[in-house]
Amino acid sequence: MKPLIRSAALLVTVATTLSVTACGGAEDDNTGHTRVLLDWNPNPDHLALYTADHTGAYDEQGLDVEFLLPGNTADAAKDVSLGRADLAISYETDTIIARAEGLDVINVGALIPTPLNSLITKASSGITEPSDLEGKSVATSGLPSQQATLNYIAEQAGIDPESITMPNVQQNLNQALLSDQVDAIFGAYPNIEGVELAQRTDITTLTAAEMGVPSSAELVIIANPTRLSEDDAYADRVRNFLAGTADGHDAAMRDAALAVDALTPETAGAYDPDLLAAMVEATIDILEKGNSDGDTTFGVQNPQAWSDYADWMRENGLLDAATGSNALINGADATTNDYLPA
Incomplete structure (x- = not known):
């Protein structure tokens, strides 16, 4: 779950x-x-x-x-x-x-x-593309690949990966976003987190493909x-x-x-x-x-x-x-x- x-x-x-x-x-x-x-x-x-x-x-x-x-x-x-x-x-x-x-x-x-891996944020955050992540906090679930992938996404968007704070919240992605602990979550799935979050708030979802990551x-x-x-x-x-x-x-x-x-x-x-x-x-x-x-x-x-x-x-x-x-x-x-x- x-x-x-x-x-x-x-x-x-x-x-x-x-x-x-x-x-x-x-x-x-x-x-x-x-x-x-x-x-x-x-x-x-x-x-x-x-x-x-x-x-x-x-x-x-x-x-x-x-x-x-x-x-x-x-x-x-x-x-x-x-x-x-x-x-x-x-x-x-x-x-x-x-x-x-x-x-x-x-x-x-x-x-x-x-691929399911996506970046999800509240619509009110103003984040609509990867370049908007500069200076933001993005929670992950701690997989070795997630920080490396976010670094790649940031570099492709022309921003410094070091400017993004990436707290590891393990299985608490949705709570971190809903309680405004972070600006976005990465590693969320549109068929799981996305479905639940959409019932509770307006969200923006950026898929891995939309952020330039190849299919896997x-x-x-x-x-x-x-x-x-x-x-x-x-x-x-x-x-x-x-x-x-x-x-x-x-x-x-x-x-x-x-x-x-x-x-x-x-x-x-x-x-x-x-x-x-x-x-x-x-x-x-x-x-x-x-x-x-x-x-x-x-x-x-x-x-x-x-x-x-x-x-x-x-x-x-x-x-x-x-x-x-x-x-x-x-x-x-x-x-x-x-x-x-x-």
Whole structure:
């Protein structure tokens, strides 16, 4: 769940969800037990996951899936690399950064295959284009990529990135904006934060594309490539998880009400029924457009697009800003479609 979007969500307790810090390694006597670390508290971006769980799609694949709440939004790659989670929901940008840092992760499927990341501000702020951010405060949720991306946006707009204050408010983006703690928020999604904020105040939304950032997959499912190559049981669980999630995705796309039913108990206290339904509809509208190639098949990513995006990150200093090293990295090596359903 995202504040008021991702914040009220902190009040949610999910019987099958545990904090990552409360669990040990990812190994378990139950060979079907699969720990999946979320990128955020449960929210409509996860409709494929929770619809799969709700309809029994994971049970049909022989899996006992445990969704873990993140202690920190930047933990995903580290926890998968170290084996503290079997899989995690992360971001294309941060997966490439993790690879550049030497972490043992690979994308095995896209959950949200197109960009969502946006800058949102109150209409009264007067911010209508990136150059208006000079001297302003812009809250982020603390992902390694966010400050680097904002620096790039500022430089392209001809303003000094150092003039922008960037407090890390974690899952409290909406509250920070609504309480006027900051002038804008970055890392907000139009189908989540945007829907809720629009019901409470007049907003201006600038998408990443409108600010000159190339297209990328917003949410991806990452696994540990060493375990995939050395542990057949793990590889089978990853395949089965993706097959079950694909079934959940397809079911949600056919029936938005089913997705709302699946998400309702997981997001109790975060969203009222009408708000949740509006967010689900907005999310389905985005998913219906498919990935950057227009492919609507669940999970599929274009390795060349990942390669091009990693090249853009390196050429524009995003890798250097996030990792301290502008190392050469082949983005195509950071993704695979091999474990998706045929």
